[in-house]
Structure formats: structure tokens, C-alpha cells
Amino acid sequence: MNYEKIQGLLDSRGYKELKEEMEKYYPVDIAALLEEVDEKEMLILFRLLAKEEAAETFTYMNSDMRETLIDALTDSELEEVMDEMYLDDTVDVLEEMPANVVERLLLATDEDTRKQINTILQYPEDSAGSVMNVDYVGLRPDMTVADAILKIRQVGINKETIYTLYITEKRKLLGVVDIKDLLTSGEGRTMEEIMDTNILYAHTTDDQEDVAKTIKKYGLVAIPIVDHESCMVGIVTVDDAMLVLQDETTEDISIMAGVSPNEESYFGTSVFQHAKNRSTWLMFLMLSATLTGMVLGHYEAQILALPVLNTFIPMLTGTGGNCGSQSSTLIIRGLAVGEVRFKDAFRVIFKEVRVALLVGAFLAVVNGVRILIMYHDRDPLPLAVALGITLMGTILMAKTVGCTLPLIAKKCGLDPAIMAAPLITTLVDTGTTIIYFQVAMLIFPQLRNL
The missing domain is CATH 1.10.357.20 (SLC41 divalent cation transporters, integral membrane domain)
Structure with a gap:
């Protein structure tokens, strides 16, 4: 990332060139860049980002930066960011924010999303339910391959992953279909014919570290999460599993060194x-x-x-x-x-x-x-x-x-x-x-x- 060029464009107010320059970088790199500039410049750079990129960049920021942005953004800008974020990322943000900030964030979401957020927030801390995402592609067992592909085209853009598809009937998990199997099967075949019924799954109350280890052990892209009635309620993806394992490792290292665990970064802690x-x-x-x-x-x-x-x-x-x-x-x-x-x-x-x-x-x-x-x-x-x-x-x-x-x-x-x-x-x-x-x-x- 060319920090000198970006700073020069900021100083000269070359916002058109700056927007084009920012489009070259990944959200995680942009979040690191925003940490290096002052509050006013951070707001300018964030507003130059496309909606999807801004939402993803927001998830990589530390809690102090997020709070600063939330205070500075208008209600409409905040609503755009929240609409583009995946539900599990939204929950992670809400868990780190003060009550007054949480209230404003919830106001920027629609009623259905608020209900889903409240459901996840009610699960025990460190449980699979607290880190799962309810945005997954669910298919009926009688759907054909052609029907399934059409549905993925319609709803896939808003889902966390489309690489694994879940076959459900009355919310009961019946099987899974890999996207590779779907694309290489005849269009007339049904999901019931091609689905794998040997399913690895976890319960909402399972320890999130155990779920993350299962994902790592079996090389899964995501694992389905079911409730006490064996009804599917969400998925935990591999990126969430990596974060869980990272947090658990950090906690263990802290305890082994005789330091109480802390979720904030070194410089972010007073x-x-x-x-x-x-x-x-x-x-x-x-x-x-x-x-x-x-x-x-x-x-x-x-x-x-x-x-x-x-x-x-x-x-x-x-x-x-x-x-x-x-x-x-x-x-x-x-x-x-x-x-x-x-x-x-x-x-x-x-x-x-x-x-x-x-x-x-x-x-x-x-x-x-x-x-x-x-x-x-x-x-x-x-x-x-x-x-x-x-x-x-x-x-x-x-x-x-x-x-x-x-x-x-x-x-x-x-x-x-x-x-x-x-x-x-x-x-x-x-x-x-x-x-x-x-x-x-x-x-x-x-x-x-x-």
C-alpha cells in the first residue's frame, strides 16, 4: 500500500484519484490504513469506499475506530453499512460497543435483522450459537439442480457462503450438497438424489472452540448449527472458526504469562x-x-x-x-x-x-x-x-x-x-x-x- 501517495492525494484533495487508488486494496489493508490517519481523514477515506467494501472494512476495525465512525456517520450512511454486513459480523460489533452505540446501530437495521440479532445475542457466551451466521442457502429435497442454481443466483449474493448448500424440510436438516456436485450434476436431478446424508453438525450450545476444531479437523468451509429440536438455525464458517481459535490461543498465552485475558489490542488498552x-x-x-x-x-x-x-x-x-x-x-x-x-x-x-x-x-x-x-x-x-x-x-x-x-x-x-x-x-x-x-x-x- 502506497501510504505516501494516499497522504499526498488527501493533502491535495484529489478525491477522484483517491477513490480510484483505494479500489486497488483489500478491506483488511484499508482498515490498517485508517488506523494511521487522523479522525477527519479517516472519515473522508471511509466515505470514498463503495458500500460493500465499506461494510467489510468496518468489520476489520478495532472498537475505538468503529465507535468514532458511528458517531460521525449520518443515519442513512450507517444504515447502508449495516445492510451490507453479514449478521455474525454485526453481532460481533454490537458485543463490543457501549449501550448507547448499540441502540443507534439497532435503529439502523430492519425489524427482521433486529430479531435475528437478538436471538443470537441470547445464546451463551462462547457457544456456537453466539458466533453462527443465519445467512445460509437452504434448499428443499424435491428441488431440481436447475431450480437450485436459479435460487443461488437470486439469494446467493446476500449469503455468507454458497459453497455448501443445506437441504432442509420443515427446518429439519436432511443433508448437504457441495457446490461442485451441484454444478456437475444433470439439471433434472433432485437435491434428494445428490445430497450427502452423512452430515457433520453442531448444536447451538456446543462450545465454540470445539466447533472450530471440528471445522479445522475435517477441512470444512462451514458447519451447520441445529437447536435442541434438531432444527437448523445457522452455520459457523471457517473464517469465524479461525477467529475463535485465534482468540482462544491469545487467551491461553495471556493466562500462561500471568496476565488476565483482554480482547482489546495492546495499544487499544489503557x-x-x-x-x-x-x-x-x-x-x-x-x-x-x-x-x-x-x-x-x-x-x-x-x-x-x-x-x-x-x-x-x-x-x-x-x-x-x-x-x-x-x-x-x-x-x-x-x-x-x-x-x-x-x-x-x-x-x-x-x-x-x-x-x-x-x-x-x-x-x-x-x-x-x-x-x-x-x-x-x-x-x-x-x-x-x-x-x-x-x-x-x-x-x-x-x-x-x-x-x-x-x-x-x-x-x-x-x-x-x-x-x-x-x-x-x-x-x-x-x-x-x-x-x-x-x-x-x-x-x-x-x-x-x-
Whole structure:
């Protein structure tokens, strides 16, 4: 995108050339461009867009930009944009807007659309019903191929997709027809003859992430959504599924990093909101670290008797925390893509135990050599042995904890990401400290009776 040319045309008020230039770009690129200009220029550029392009560009904007445009557009302009938007995109916009803005947007839609919007908004958050689109091509089983093609020509322009067609009778889903099968079949054949009755579908109350995974797994363009009476009410398309998976991944990454999930962009979130999102987890970690401090206090006499022990605590706790994070990240990823299930718990633990033994042995040897070199002026062997045994025990514990907690969370219906780095690190730090001093008291007799 030629930003300099567009800015030059804006400055010279060459609106005819500017309109022609804007027609060269995709809506997602235009939305990115509108973020770079000031409010007045954004309104000028948006008004130069064709109705269809303006509606699609509107769906790619962040909530602040949308609110700014809604305030600036006239009622007729706003109605044109809303008429061109698909219903699921309209619902997404409404969910992010303040109440006064929602009221104005609803006034810009017709009565039937408002009823459909209200229906979708009533579905539980994160359900398939909340992200579905009711604009699909429905055909009767007795329609011929010629009739079906004629109907697609009449209504297809307003539908989200025409690549998959749904055969219904009294709203009951009977089968699906791929557009390729339709176009390669004889014009006299009926939908009942060419439809596929082996249908993949989801219910309105199904978790939207599970629906998105089904679309990804089977390579679907869209999946039909039925209600509790098995009546078809809409579809979830592949682009909506991609957004759902993106949002879920972002949420998991945020939780794993100890940050409360936030739907806004980094720059679109205020400093206060950033601080609020991070403070809760930081407070939890700060208070939970008190447990490790209490354990250290219990071994205060041992530390005073052999101060060199204190210098290795950061290395041991850091190694344990990193090992736990590695295992938890791999298991959370496996759970997310369906590679790992709770029934695989024993296989997972057995594998992680073997990995822990190999990693622990390697790190113990490397660390032992380091101790022998750095502490050659004193008796380094007992210290090297103590640290080697501790490393083995710490890594074994950390990897076991790191792989089991996400599995337990998934089984309990919780987000496995909650059991990620912050929580696991706290548990491993405490466990590492206990293992370390217990091993030290076995190796150094002078510490046992303190």
C-alpha cells in the first residue's frame, strides 16, 4: 500500500484519484490504513469506499475506530453499512460497543435483522450459537439442480457462503450438497438424489472452540448449527472458526504469562487496564512465594551452618521452574490440538519421567563438573553430589507436576492454561527447596541435628 501517495492525494484533495487508488486494496489493508490517519481523514477515506467494501472494512476495525465512525456517520450512511454486513459480523460489533452505540446501530437495521440479532445475542457466551451466521442457502429435497442454481443466483449474493448448500424440510436438516456436485450434476436431478446424508453438525450450545476444531479437523468451509429440536438455525464458517481459535490461543498465552485475558489490542488498552490485568496474577504470585519463604526459614540453621548452600537456590528453583514450564506448555498445546487426552495421563507421565531422568542426568553431570572446577580449593565432591541428586529430583518432580496439572484441569472442566507457568513455578520452587535441604542433610552430617 502506497501510504505516501494516499497522504499526498488527501493533502491535495484529489478525491477522484483517491477513490480510484483505494479500489486497488483489500478491506483488511484499508482498515490498517485508517488506523494511521487522523479522525477527519479517516472519515473522508471511509466515505470514498463503495458500500460493500465499506461494510467489510468496518468489520476489520478495532472498537475505538468503529465507535468514532458511528458517531460521525449520518443515519442513512450507517444504515447502508449495516445492510451490507453479514449478521455474525454485526453481532460481533454490537458485543463490543457501549449501550448507547448499540441502540443507534439497532435503529439502523430492519425489524427482521433486529430479531435475528437478538436471538443470537441470547445464546451463551462462547457457544456456537453466539458466533453462527443465519445467512445460509437452504434448499428443499424435491428441488431440481436447475431450480437450485436459479435460487443461488437470486439469494446467493446476500449469503455468507454458497459453497455448501443445506437441504432442509420443515427446518429439519436432511443433508448437504457441495457446490461442485451441484454444478456437475444433470439439471433434472433432485437435491434428494445428490445430497450427502452423512452430515457433520453442531448444536447451538456446543462450545465454540470445539466447533472450530471440528471445522479445522475435517477441512470444512462451514458447519451447520441445529437447536435442541434438531432444527437448523445457522452455520459457523471457517473464517469465524479461525477467529475463535485465534482468540482462544491469545487467551491461553495471556493466562500462561500471568496476565488476565483482554480482547482489546495492546495499544487499544489503557495503561490502567494493563495494570489491572497484570496485578491480580502478580499479587497471587507474590503471596504464593511466601510459602517458599517459609520453607527457607525452616532451614535457616542449615543455611547459617553452610552458607554456600544458599548460593545454589536460584539455580535450582530456576531450573525446576523452566522444566515444569516446558512440560506444561507441550501438554497444553497437545490438549488444544487434540493430540493428548486425559485417558493418556499414564502414557504422558511415563514419557515425561523418562525425559526427566535423561535431562536430569545430563544437567547433574554438567553442574558436577562446574562445581569441581569452581570449588577445587575446598572439598567439592559432597557439594557436587548433593546438587546432582537435587537436580535429578527437582527435574523429575517439575516435569511430573508440569504434565499432570493441565490434564487434571482439563478433566475438571477448567482451562489448562491456568495450570501453566505461574502456578507450576510456585509449586516447583517450594518442592525444590525441600528436596535440596533434605538431600543436603543426608550428604553433610553436620546439618542433621540443627
